[in-house]
Amino acid sequence: MNMKIIFGGIAFLMLLLLIAGCTQNASPQTTPVPTTVPTTVVPVTTATAVPTTFVPATPGPTDTIQSNWAVSVQVQSNGQSVNPQVIYTFNGGMGMNLIPEIDVMLTRSDGTVEIGNMTQPLSVGQTVSLPGTTGNNDRAEVWVITPHGDRVKIVDKYVPFRSYN
Structure with a gap:
């Protein structure tokens, strides 16, 4: 008796699968009509690899300032890899009381420009x-503003991250 129930259940499931497969909507079969498309020749260009690291422009010449306006600024890195800083230190000079302003600019190796x-x-x-x-x-640059309002570059150099002197 148990065999009749098992075979009956299997036959019933097969019948359900047969009915489920046959009840799908039949889409009308259409054959595509071939069309002609005008062809054009497009030149293919290949992309060249561009370096992702930015190298600041080569430091240029610096100007000399009159001796009575001369000042000295030292530029160095702090050498810390966690928080790298470039430090501009004013060392004095004859124009210490005459120079109204000293502008400093740092062009980082990633292309960012910092100004102070x-x-x-x-x-x-x-x-x-x-x-x-x-x-x-x-690249570190130092510009001195003279009492006449001229802007004179006195430092333009690369600053090494660490130096072992």
Whole structure:
């Protein structure tokens, strides 16, 4: 008796599968009509790889300032890889009381430009710190504004991340 129930159940399931497969909507079969498409020749260009690292422009020449307006600014990196900073330190000079402003600019190796300045009253040891990178090609520039309003570049150089002197 049990065999009749098992075979009857299997036959019933097969009948359900047969009915389910036959009740789908039949889509009308259409044959596509071939069409002609005008062809054009498109030149293929290949892309060339562009380097992702930005290298700041090569430091250029610096100008000399009159000796009575001369000032000294030292530029160096703090050498810390966690928080790299480029530090501009004012070292004084004959124009310490005459120069109204000193502008500093850092072009980082990733292309970002950071700007800072020192204004009167200038004091020996005064610093400006700008965020740098761990690369050795951060470019530091120092511009002095003369009493006549001229802008003179006195420092333009790469700042090494670390130096072992």
